[in-house]
Amino acid sequence: MEGNSGGGGGSGGNDVELLCKTLQVEHKLFYFDLKENPRGRYLKISEKTSATRSTIIVPSNGISWFLDLFNYYANSDDQEVFSKELQLDTKVFYFDVGDNRRGRFLKISEASVSRNRSTIIVPAGSARDEGWAAFRNILAEINEASRLFVLPNQQNSEPSEHLVGLSDDVGAGFISSHSSLPSPATDLNVERSAVLPPAEEINNMGVSKMIRADQKRFFFDLGSNNRGHFLRISEVAGSDRSSIILPLSGLKQFYEMLGHFVEITKDRIEGMTSANVRTVDPTQR
């Protein structure tokens, strides 16, 4: 079918269907197909009306971002919502709220490098955005199911290699389409990711390091979940611990940002050394 980027025989008809769901909102029918092929896993969302059918393809690492965005649109007050952009791998999804005589709707457009833009339009629903809420609920079920499909056979071993390839661009996250969006994309990204329960972490590849600064200890742990790979930085002081979750796609920026502040403060930093970095056994914590 048209789902896959890349050349060759484009017909992906033999992709494995992992899960299918349908949702009716007003007179529209939405099909959700979680599918898998050698290139990876994706969620195909089709909007079917009497005469038209249009489809967007969401990489599996984007499902939870879609879930977050539908939560945002379903829960926000009507006038408070902004357009959003979600970058996943080489695609960009545009979320825009529209309004006409038929009611409110959310337009989701997928733009990829070499393919025609495709769009689905989700009615907000007649009462309290229940169309969006229902859509959100389906996404939540699929997101949960997709996590479970990963579980068989995830110990330490191989999968990290192709997972890294798949998730390299994960976490570019939301970008505001409007310059007036209150919080910058990076804040939103870190903030939301940090809410993820540790239960979603899968493997930490045994890489853990710690540094001390004054009375605090900072732990650096690699991990991954259905959104991709991340670095968790935990601050531990006394019995308090708090963490930030940094998608690996943001690691280089983070590094450069730290470098910037090191540069502008270096005349105030004494004895900078890497002697206090050590590796810790992850099983001890």
Place this chain on the structure above:
DNA sequence: GCGGCCG
């Protein structure tokens, strides 16, 4: 069986 989306 509406109807949005610069197709």
